[in-house]
Amino acid sequence: MTGPASTQTPRYTLGDWDNKAAVRVKKNDYRLPDDLERQLATRDWFPPAFIPYIAHPLIDKAGRAVALRLAANHLVYFLDYTTMLEHQVVNRAVEIIVHGELAAAIPRPMKTAALQLYTDEGYHALFSNEVAEQIAALYDIRDRPRPRRIDRLLGVIEAASPADRPLAWFLLGFVSETIIAKELLAITRERLVSTVYQMLRNHLEDEARHSRYFCEVFQFLWAALPPTQRDRAARMLLEIIGLYFEPDLPWLMRSLSSGGFDEQSSLQIIAELRQPDAHARRVRCGAVSTFAAMTKASFFDNENNRQLFSQAGFIDG
Structure with missing residues (x-):
């Protein structure tokens, strides 16, 4: 028997938002530090785990200055993508x-x-935009194309029927907010430029609450969907999850070119990203929280759904 309603754990909340949300309690100005040059002698612009190609022998041979430039390119791209994702998708x-x-x-x-x-x-x-603009100015980064993933995600909406578009929008947000990068959660102050570290930590603390919220909403919604719409949602989820883990190879080639690498060298550096099973491995590693939420909602109790994701290599059969 449950207790009074006032003592039950509240559902669908962000948990003491007034005292925990970055927009309410964090007073950072996100300016690059005065001792940036000293920090860059030992710290990174972005967690190396998120730019694994940075450890390639050709980049290592080119020296730290080149590695820092490539990492700065990647961070600016990531922050531009984040700004668009938050506004146009989430x-x-x-x-x-x-x-x-x-x-x-x-x-x-x-x-x-x-x-x-x-x-x-x-x-x-x-x-995200404030930090991106400072780093872009510092390195004179002018090649800031619209991230390809944004347009591909919005393409899911265009392909959906008018009746399914609200659901498609929700699924885009659900996947985005439940992809929690384990490597980012493990970042330490000592490894990153201080401003970037603080920005990522503040963002991640909010996103952890957002993830829990979207998991609950997904569970609520999935139970309410009619079977025919569930089938369409399952196919949309397969596509959406896959899109979130596709690298933007054309942009990456241009970034490497700005670091002085010719086409042949650049292709060597990104060879691992282009391996046939690399995409499925990224999905399995990065979508753990998403799949856990889907499992809790009994999504994979449906044999067709399980087979759909298994055939794509995203889960075990």
């Missing part, structure tokens, strides 16, 4: 929840938390 997914566009009655606490999350994402876009 917050649009949140609007779907707030304004009741899904085929389910949305509980009031779920709407309130969604509005708080919307505010968080706007702040994440702001400080």
Whole structure:
């Protein structure tokens, strides 16, 4: 028997948002440190685990200055991508929840938390852009194309029927917010430029709460979907999860060229990323939290869903 409603753990909330959200309590100005040159002697622009090609012998041979430039390129690209993702994908997914566009009655606490999350994402876009602009100016990075993944994600919406588009928007947000990078969670102050470290930590602390929220909403929504829409959602999820782990190889080739590598050398450096099974390995490693949420919602109890993801190499058969 459960206790009084007031003593039960609240659902669909961001957990003491007023006292924990970065936009409410963090006062960082996100300016690059005055002792940046000294820090760069021993620290990185971005966690090496997220740019594994940086350890390639050809880059190592080129020297630390080249490695730092490539890492700066990658960080600016990542931050530009983050800014667009928060505005054009995640917050649009949140609007779907707030304004009741899904085929389910949305509980009031779920709407309130969604509005708080919307505010968080706007702040994440702001400080991501602030840091990106400083680093781009520092290295005179002018080649800042629109990340290919953004357009491919938005292509999922264009391909969906009008009736399925609200669900497609939600699924884009769900996958984005439940992909928690284990390597980023393990970053330490000593390894990264101080401003970048603080920015990533503040972002990740918010995202951990966002992930829990989207997991609960997914479980709620999946139970409410009719079987035919579940089947369409399963196929959309397969595509969306795959898209989140596809590298932007054309941009990467241009980045390596800016570091002085010709086409042949660049292809050697990114060879591992292009291996036939590399994509599935990235999905298996990076989508652990997403798959856990889907499992909790009984998504994989359906044999067709399990077979769909197994055939793609994303889960075991």
